[in-house]
Amino acid sequence: MKILFDHQAFTGVRYGGVSRYFYDLMVSLQQKGVETQLSLLFSNNAYLLESDAFRVQSFSYFLGFMPTNMLFSQVNRLWSIAQLKRNQYDVFHPTFFHPYFLNHTKKPFVLTYHDAIKDKFGAEFGHIDNASKELKQTLFDRSAQVIAVSENTKQDLIELFRIKPEKITVVHHATAFQNLNVPETFQIQVPEMYLLYVGTRNDYKNFAPFLKAIAPTLTKNRRIHLICAGGGAFNPEETQLIQQLGLTNQVGQRGIDSDVALFRFYQNALAFVYPSLYEGFGIPILEAFAAGCPVILSRASCFPEVAQDAALYFDPKSEADLRQQVEKIIADDTLRQSLIRKGYERGQYFSLEKTASQTLQVYQRIA
Template identity: 65%
Template sequence: MKILYDHQAFTGARYGGVARYFYDLIVSLRQRGVDARLSVRFSNNVYLLNSNQFRTYSYRYFLGYMPTSMLFSQVNRLLSSAQVMQHDYDVFHPTFFHPYFLKFIGQKPFVLTYHDLIKERLGDAYGHLDNANKDLKQTLLDRSARVIAVSENTKKDLVDLFRIDPDKITVVHHATHFRTLNVPAAFQVQTPDTYLLYVGNRGTYKNFMPFLKAIAPSLKSHPHVQLICAGGGPFDATEQQLITELGLNGRVIFHDIDDFVLYRLYEKALAFVYPSLYEGFGIPILEAFATGCPVALSNTSCFPEVAQDAALYFDPASETSMRQAIEQLIQNDALRASLRQKGYVRQEAFSPEKVTTQTLQVYQQVV
């Protein structure tokens, strides 16, 4: 079986859950002898550049980040279009929502993965920069042979918000490579003795600034506890101003990451906190489980489905609820130990092998 994936998730994204999902899937399929091809030539994606399985070339942002990424995306799109047009594959799997391939694909089947409906649930101000409106996504859903949803919650959202037969949707949960990540024992990261961990982007629906306001009193009343924000870029001027206004200078720290660094940050953290208003799955939850890090989550969207009883939940719209959860995590050693153990158990429900097997079954259904 030949599967063709395109460039969309990889051109401009150095990291990210969508790129990681497709990268792991392609590598795993190849290990099973499946001819899984990725149509991308120019990329600064760390997963591709650190692998010897892909012929990609990095580029400098000579026009600035966004204009340069858009330019190379256009080049990659031309290359992807040429490969789609050749029809030398059994199934095409686009990695995002640009419909460029529809004019070239003919009668070849394609499978669409839907990660979340944040934009549709919360509005454009909270959504991803996918540049795809609802009508365009409806067209892709209509034309697709099958749709993969990464959670039951995402499947429910698709059925609620689009015209689609539920039987057309297969739920395939995410997994994390952190379960098998071999971090050398000698590799260590310097951190504060006691800290809470926040991971990833901090804008809009991620709810970071309301979360920071909510926990500021707890950080002040427990001066030994700090907050590390891993990834997502350095604090911008607005974030830095809020940190100053809250009197938390030196207590809220940005930390750049790669896989090894992030693994150690989870491993040494008092707890990982995920205050998002909405998510499609939440891979960091599985990363925390794999590293023995206690987890505290919003009680919204997919989070209860993914973590079940292995997390402490709070209302992300309530400062009081978030603050109370943080206080429990800081003060209750037994709670943290219980969450750590439950996380180890819960992670067994998710594995890269299961993702690969279930996705391959979807491909076989449409061929």
């Protein structure tokens, strides 16, 4: 069996959950003896460039970031169309929602629906992708199967679109952190005590309310810091808020240049806090579990489904509740150790091999 993947999630994205999902899926399928082809010529995606599994060429941003990305996306799209027209594959798995392929593929295709954030909340988070609800409906109508990354996301699909439940298969995400080789000699410079926030900080990520909620805790204990790993440098509004809260010396942003560095950020933290208002799955939860980091989650969307009893939960709209759970973790080492143990156990339910096997079953049903 040969599976064709396209360029969409990889052209200009260096890191990110969607590109990581597809990269891990393709590599895991290859390890199971499945032939995978990625129709991609040019990419700055770190997962691809740091791997021997796929051959791509990096590019420089000679026209500026967005114009250069658009140019190479067009080139990659033409290459994807050429691979579709060759018709030398059994199943096509596009990596995003651009409909360019609809007039070029003669074989069945599968779509992965990662989250309902834009479709559920509309213009409030409308920048997340450029695909309208109507376009997604067209793609779902034409697709042979749709993969949802959680039961919660499957229910969102059923509520938001005209799609039969039997056309949707739930395949949970996983993380390569479970098998990550972290050299003992690799260490990072971090404060002795810190809370960890990972990823982007926009809108539904609920970062500003999170920061305001823990400000009194950090003010009471100046030894405790907050590290924001990834997500880019603080913008002027975030910098101003940190200054207004009197936390300039306790809140910092750090870049992530490798998986092993991110693993250490989790491993050395008092806890990983995920205050998001909504997610489709939440891969950072599994990363924290694998690294032995206690997890504190908003009681929202898929989080209870993923973490079950291996995390503390708070009302994402209650600063007092969030602060209470954070202070509980800080004060109770026995609780921390219990959550670490439960996190390891819960993490075993998810694996890249399991994700690949269940996805392969979807391909086999429709091929």
